[in-house]
Amino acid sequence: MSEWPEGYGLRILDEVDSTLNEAARIAHGLSGPEWILAHRQTAARGRRGRAWVDTGGNLAATLVLFPKEPAGTAALRSFVASLALHDACKAVGGAGCDLTLKWPNDVLVNGGKLAGILLESAGQGGSLAHLAIGVGVNLAAAPEPEDVEAAAVRPVSLFGETGVKVAPERFLMHLAAAYAGHENRFLAHGFEPIRTLWLARAARLGEVVTARTVASETVGTFETVDPSGNLILNTAKGRVAIAAADVFF
Numbered sequence: 273m274s275e276w277p278e279g280y281g282l283r284i285l286d287e288v289d290s291t292l293n294e295a296a297r298i299a300h301g302l303s304g305p306e307w308i309l310a311h312r313q314t315a316a317r318g319r320r321g322r323a324w325v326d327t328g329g330n331l332a333a334t335l336v337l338f339p340k341e342p343a344g345t346a347a348l349r350s351f352v353a354s355l356a357l358h359d360a361c362k363a364v365g366g367a368g369c370d371l372t373l374k375w376p377n378d379v380l381v382n383g384g385k386l387a388g389i390l391l392e393s394a395g396q397g398g399s400l401a402h403l404a405i406g407v408g409v410n411l412a413a414a415p416e417p418e419d420v421e422a423a424a425v426r427p428v429s430l431f432g433e434t435g436v437k438v439a440p441e442r443f444l445m446h447l448a449a450a451y452a453g454h455e456n457r458f459l460a461h462g463f464e465p466i467r468t469l470w471l472a473r474a475a476r477l478g479e480v481v482t483a484r485t486v487a488s489e490t491v492g493t494f495e496t497v498d499p500s501g502n503l504i505l506n507t508a509k510g511r512v513a514i515a516a517a518d519v520f521f
């Protein structure tokens with residue numbers, strides 16, 4: 273069993289609107305990194321303004337950090353967090369659990385979406401007052417397919433895919449320990465080792481994917497993730513770097 277990492281605080285709430293909102297409310301009073309776990313969120317949100325369906329029994333948590341790097345570098349922690357999620361899911365789900373990472377930071381199990389990450393921050397002029405990494409993992413149950421976008425990867429749960437039952441607190445022990453390890457790697461050696469580990473776990477690397485934003489759609493072969501975290505696609509018009517999009521397979 274993983275040990276709680278030194279230097280990280282923890283608060284556990286029965287119910288909150290969103291652990292990301294709670295992070296914004298309490299960040300100014302914190303003196304170091306803090307995990308916030310909620311058993312129920314009444315207004316959980318996902319990427320790109322979508323709602324995040326909170327069915328209960330799942331992990332809903334936010335890590336508040338105080339990065340010293342410029343905002344763009346600090347945001348690479350979405351990859352740090354997705355690696356940590358991958359490790360925690362592997363530790364809990366066992367060897368039969370086929371885990372991959374979908375750019376920018378979803379965790380897939382057996383090809384279905386198990387977990388998502390949403391980064392939010394506060395600060396001015398390119399430096400951050402705090403960074404909040406919101407993490408949702410479908411431990412017990414996944415939303416119904418009709419509750420997510422039609423073309424989205426099908427949502428799955430850890431229990432549904434592996435039969436493993438794990439309480440959010442126990443899962444967070446694994447996640448917090450894994451996160452601390454990858455955070456130390458990121459602080460000591462920068463993004464490169466994180467990028468290498470992430471690519472080794474990437475879904476659909478070398479395959480044709482579609483990256484969609486509200487304004488555009490790019491189809492190309494998923495070549496790599498560059499040192500800035502961009503998705504690199506080889507398209508009919510050449511190599512394209514994409515900073516933000518939804519990827520469809």
Ligand SMILES: O=C(O)CCCC[C@@H]1SC[C@@H]2NC(=O)N[C@@H]21
Nearest residue numbers: 290316317318319388389406408
């Ligand atoms: O769209 C995604 O894939 C990201 C989902 C992030 C959900 C988590 S649950 C804990 C935290 N609080 C929120 O309101 N959202 C994040």
